[in-house]
Amino acid sequence: MNKTTPPNEQCVDIEFDKQHLWHPYTSMNNALPTYGVVSAEGVELKLANGVKIVDGTSSWWACVHGYSHPKIVAAIQQQAQQLSHVMFGGITHRPAVELARMLIDMTSKRLTKVFLADSGSIAVEVSIKMALQYWQGKNQPNKQKILTVKSGYHGDTFAAMSVCDPEGGMHTMFGELVTQQLFAPAPNSAFSESFDPQELSTLKQMFKDNHQQIAAVLIEPIMQGAGGMRFYHPEYLVALRTLCDQYDVLLILDEIATGFGRTGKLFAYEHANIEADILCLGKALTGGYVSLAATMCSDKVAKGVSDSPAGVFMHGPTFMGNPLACAAAIASLELINQQQWQAQVANIEAQMKLELAAAKHYQNVVDVRVLGAVGVLEMNATVNTAELQQQFVKLGVWIRPFANFIYIMPPYTITNIQLTRLTDAMKVVASQISLPNNDAAFVSHG
Numbered sequence: 195m196n197k198t199t200p201p202n203e204q205c206v207d208i209e210f211d212k213q214h215l216w217h218p219y220t221s222m223n224n225a226l227p228t229y230g231v232v233s234a235e236g237v238e239l240k241l242a243n244g245v246k247i248v249d250g251t252s253s254w255w256a257c258v259h260g261y262s263h264p265k266i267v268a269a270i271q272q273q274a275q276q277l278s279h280v281m282f283g284g285i286t287h288r289p290a291v292e293l294a295r296m297l298i299d300m301t302s303k304r305l306t307k308v309f310l311a312d313s314g315s316i317a318v319e320v321s322i323k324m325a326l327q328y329w330q331g332k333n334q335p336n337k338q339k340i341l342t343v344k345s346g347y348h349g350d351t352f353a354a355m356s357v358c359d360p361e362g363g364m365h366t367m368f369g370e371l372v373t374q375q376l377f378a379p380a381p382n383s384a385f386s387e388s389f390d391p392q393e394l395s396t397l398k399q400m401f402k403d404n405h406q407q408i409a410a411v412l413i414e415p416i417m418q419g420a421g422g423m424r425f426y427h428p429e430y431l432v433a434l435r436t437l438c439d440q441y442d443v444l445l446i447l448d449e450i451a452t453g454f455g456r457t458g459k460l461f462a463y464e465h466a467n468i469e470a471d472i473l474c475l476g477k478a479l480t481g482g483y484v485s486l487a488a489t490m491c492s493d494k495v496a497k498g499v500s501d502s503p504a505g506v507f508m509h510g511p512t513f514m515g516n517p518l519a520c521a522a523a524i525a526s527l528e529l530i531n532q533q534q535w536q537a538q539v540a541n542i543e544a545q546m547k548l549e550l551a552a553a554k555h556y557q558n559v560v561d562v563r564v565l566g567a568v569g570v571l572e573m574n575a576t577v578n579t580a581e582l583q584q585q586f587v588k589l590g591v592w593i594r595p596f597a598n599f600i601y602i603m604p605p606y607t608i609t610n611i612q613l614t615r616l617t618d619a620m621k622v623v624a625s626q627i628s629l630p631n632n633d634a635a636f637v638s639h640g
């Protein structure tokens with residue numbers, strides 16, 4: 195294949211792709227296999243060879259209402275005709291205003307200001323910049339460190355990398371460009387077990403020793419996603435909120451993966467009944483149709499930022515508040531507001547608990563855990579993503595394992611039968627797999 199091969203609507207030029215296109219976390223020397231997808235509808239992806247497979251990933255946890263949803267598609271089409279994009283500097287539009295109103299209504303009371311960002315990682319960058327500028331506005335410019343926990347994942351840009359798990363993440367390979375942050379142990383008590391207050395001792399000591407340098411705590415509430423697929427106890431968050439108040443530290447919650455129903459509550463912080471000072475949203479915000487994220491903050495934070503020497507918040511991307519993305523988000527949130535997700539997620543949770551339980555006894559499975567619409571088999575070693583991917587496609591499903599995890603986060607609209615196909619496939623693959631004891635140097639959510 196060369197560069198002049200004409201595109202063909204029916205087929206995907208896999209060979210050209212392999213030669214010229216980067217994929218997430220891949221090598222150009224040794225490209226992992228990719229599958230051409232030509233369309234998707236409901237919970238099924240249609241491959242270039244005509245085969246339809248059941249999606250267990252919601253396209254990296256975003257596509258919660260399924261693909262080609264008529265409401266979201268219509269909203270995007272209509273918006274494209276009316277106003278696809280206009281700069282947000284000095285201009286505003288109905289989709290941005292309406293989306294902000296919806297987000298303020300849906301989230302906890304304290305969150306009243308909305309910054310629309312282009313992607314999750316950028317929403318995290320924005321949250322960190324807000325925290326730093328807040329303390330500048332409070333005349334405490336020495337508060338510049340972010341306290342976080344191990345096993346976290348917050349994105350791939352530089353500030354986001356600085357708060358990802360320091361071992362599994364990307365700290366070592368970019369040297370001093372990745373800021374050194376403060377890492378407490380990962381929350382330890384599991385979601386469904388009893389809370390052990392002992393686990394807070396290091397965290398408390400870190401607050402005590404460093405609070406004068408700490409601008410904010412940044413954490414994924416309840417579920418640590420790409421950093422470890424772990425569900426931790428709500429009491430941990432309650433304690434964290436208390437410590438933040440006690441030591442005058444902002445609390446940033448990264449709900450990019452957990453937001454909009456995934457863990458069984460609309461937002462994961464509701465499990466703990468706490469409020470964030472700054473909240474990051476993304477992934478499912480547009481129902482997974484277009485990239486969009488949001489960083490929300492309180493009046494207090496907004497005032498501090500605006501009182502800083504800069505006098506303004508120092509961020510403003512070209513495509514900020516893109517109307518197409520806002521229109522998709524409004525349509526998706528209207529679907530969320532119809533509340534069907536509650537029963538759907540509860541059913542998915544119950545069915546996964548039932549159907550995945552048997553995997554506890556498999557030789558290579560060390561843990562089976564389910565929370566909301568997330569089902570995880572933790573394996574005793576790193577899995578071969580490409581190899582397992584191939585087995586899953588043969589079984590008619592799209593599941594993309596990483597590190598030690600074979601997991602699913604299906605669209606909420608999945609049927610019982612489709613979900614059984616996913617859990618069956620997980621069990622088949624997990625029971626047959628023979629794992630080399632391979633300590634992969636670098637582990638990512640790719």
Ligand SMILES: *Cc1c(COP(=O)(O)O)cnc(C)c1O
Nearest residue numbers: 313314315347348349419450451
């Ligand atoms: C995916 C994710 C991000 C990064 O979002 P992108 O849109 O991929 O930049 C940040 N935080 C969490 C918790 C995520 O799951």
